[in-house]
Amino acid sequence: MLISSNLLLPPWLQALLAEKFFDACLIHKGARKNEKNIFCLDCCVSICPHCLPHHNSHRLLQIRRYVYNDVLRLDDAQKLFDCASVQSYTTNSAKVIFLNHRPQTRIVNIRGNNCSTCDRGLQYPYLFCSISCKVDHILTTKGVGGLSSFFCDCKFLSLPEPGSDDGLMTPDSVIEPAGSTKTSSSSGGYGGVDCRTLACTATTEIVRKKRSSLTSSCRTMYPRITEISSNLMSRRKKAPSRAPLY
Numbered sequence: 001m002l003i004s005s006n007l008l009l010p011p012w013l014q015a016l017l018a019e020k021f022f023d024a025c026l027i028h029k030g031a032r033k034n035e036k037n038i039f040c041l042d043c044c045v046s047i048c049p050h051c052l053p054h055h056n057s058h059r060l061l062q063i064r065r066y067v068y069n070d071v072l073r074l075d076d077a078q079k080l081f082d083c084a085s086v087q088s089y090t091t092n093s094a095k096v097i098f099l100n101h102r103p104q105t106r107i108v109n110i111r112g113n114n115c116s117t118c119d120r121g122l123q124y125p126y127l128f129c130s131i132s133c134k135v136d137h138i139l140t141t142k143g144v145g146g147l148s149s150f151f152c153d154c155k156f157l158s159l160p161e162p163g164s165d166d167g168l169m170t171p172d173s174v175i176e177p178a179g180s181t182k183t184s185s186s187s188g189g190y191g192g193v194d195c196r197t198l199a200c201t202a203t204t205e206i207v208r209k210k211r212s213s214l215t216s217s218c219r220t221m222y223p224r225i226t227e228i229s230s231n232l233m234s235r236r237k238k239a240p241s242r243a244p245l246y
Helices: 011-018 049-055 132-143 144-149 195-221 223-234
Strands: 039-040 044-045 060-062 064-066 071-072 089-091 094-098
Touching: 044 049, 060 071, 071 223, 094 223, 132 144
Parallel strands: none
Antiparallel strands: 039 044, 039 060, 064 071, 071 094, 089 094
């Protein structure tokens, strides 16, 4: 997020984009599950689940994480922002979008479709990889006045039912572009496993099982031959003995 543009944003959005989530709550140090994975829009602060009694009537946003990056559920984000052209992903059966841009780990492909702000590779027809990148683009091209159509009038925002989601998405979660028609086991190279890879793995496993069963059946049918072969292979070479002289 650009520092100069950050000063032009509403206080709650400034705090949301700059906040470091999933740190331990200082107020509830000794409590279990004290990670700050909830953001209060009315107080502009991150809180943990034990802080909820003091924020019951406030607008609360659940923050989730995928591979050390903060994400929002698309359903929640659409109540606050215009999420059009922001690439969404599917993980744990829910569509999510990234809150901030992620560091580049590969060389940028100039020929492909890239984020209009940070040049991260995207699928067509997406233009932004995260909410912060879209905000930066609006401020750069349209100025502060362009933000009026970006925000939604949200009067009420609640958390999901207790126990339905703890806000964590482990690195084992499969994440895929939301526009894809594949199942959660494939992602077309966006952090999941390709269908062709799964098919090759399954085929290899079947061949290995067939070979193993064939070897077992051969040993069962010809136990004597197997035993003789083992004895011949393990027989040690003895010293030669001469015939007696008469």
